[in-house]
Amino acid sequence: MESTRQKKIARLLERDFGEIFQRLGKDHFPGAMLSVTKVRVTPDLGIARVYISMFPVKDKNELLVWVRHNSAAIRNDLAQRVRHQLRIVPELEFYVDDSLDYQENIDRLLRGEGENPIK
Structure with a gap:
């Protein structure tokens, strides 16, 4: 269960990461849209887990590797x-948020376009 403080810090980080990734995407990955879908902060505020959604990117893992490599910057x-606002900036852990891909796959399967369409 997240405390009120954790939720406030997560919202603050989510907003700032949105601006940071908007600039990074424009400079380093033209045509790609990076957005932060969720930030979760540990109870001691030492680690922030950042979930990134990427669209339209063919190799999401390559982009994730680049983000992790440049996490210090x-x-x-x-x-x-x-x-x-913060005395100590948390360590960052980046993850790909694949919830949109999962949702698209479910929609595709329900329309009968999947590998095992319902007849």
Whole structure:
């Protein structure tokens, strides 16, 4: 169960990450749209798990590797944005949010376009 403090910090980080990834996507991945779908913060506020949705990207793992490789620069940019709200900037862990892909797959299967269509 998340505390009120965790939820507030998660919302703050989610907003700031949205701006950061919007700029990064434009500079490093033209044509790709990166958005932060969820941020979860541990109870000690030491780790932030960031879930990223990517569209239209063919190789999401390649983009995730790039984000993880540049996490120090992303964390530094985040620190500049939240320096007056947070005393310590949490360590960052990035994950691909595949909930939209899952939803598209379910819709496709329900329309009968899947590998095992209902007859």
